[in-house]
Structures are given as C-alpha cells and as structure tokens.
Amino acid sequence: MKRFLFIGLIAIAVGWFFLLDPFRHQPPEPTVIIENREVKVYRGTYSWSGMFRGETADAKAEAVDLVKGDPSTRTNPDDRLTIRFEDGPAPKSVAIV
Numbered sequence: 001m002k003r004f005l006f007i008g009l010i011a012i013a014v015g016w017f018f019l020l021d022p023f024r025h026q027p028p029e030p031t032v033i034i035e036n037r038e039v040k041v042y043r044g045t046y047s048w049s050g051m052f053r054g055e056t057a058d059a060k061a062e063a064v065d066l067v068k069g070d071p072s073t074r075t076n077p078d079d080r081l082t083i084r085f086e087d088g089p090a091p092k093s094v095a096i097v
Contacts, residue, residue: 027091033082039073042066048091 027048032039044059044066059066075081083094 028085028087031084031086033084034073034075035079037073040070
C-alpha cells in the first residue's frame with residue numbers, strides 16, 4: 001500500500017513539473033484587451049529563457065511588415081490596456097514599443 005502511495009506521489013510530482021513547462025523556449029502568447037475589446041497580437045523579436053534553455057529570436061520581418069494589411073485598432077491615450085498570460089509562465093517584464 002505504501003509503495004503505491006509513493007509511486008502515486010512521484011507521478012503527481014512529475015506531472016506537476018511538466019505542467020509548469022520548464023522546457024519552453026518561446027514566450028507564451030498573451031491575451032491583450034483594450035477597453036473590453038480583444039486585440040490581435042503579433043510576435044516580433046524576443047528573448048526568452050526557461051529553466052533549461054533560452055532563445056533570442058529576430059522577427060522574420062520588420063514590425064511594420066508584420067501588421068501590413070491588417071486593420072488597426074484605434075485607442076485613446078486614457079484607454080485601459082490589459083495583458084494576460086493564461087498559458088505558461090508569465091514573463092518578468094514586458095516592453096511595448
């Protein structure tokens with residue numbers, strides 16, 4: 001009985017370890033909401049490091065080319081911006097340029 005309990009606890013610990021996704025080498029996709037409207041997000045150049053691995057990637061195109069042809073989202077300077085990371089670990093800092 002104790003052996004099955006021990007094996008079960010080990011299985012739960014291993015599952016929890018992989019649930020935290022320490023092997024991720026790309027940042028999670030954020031959900032961006034401006035005044036209750038979800039806004040499409042584009043991944044540009046980024047640096048990301050996980051527990052075992054890191055990556056710095058340049059975007060395949062310039063920022064202007066990434067959004068070319070997509071409609072823009074008009075906002076006011078006093079609009080509320082919310083950034084959520086629901087899948088994976090949240091970054092320590094976010095830069096909006």
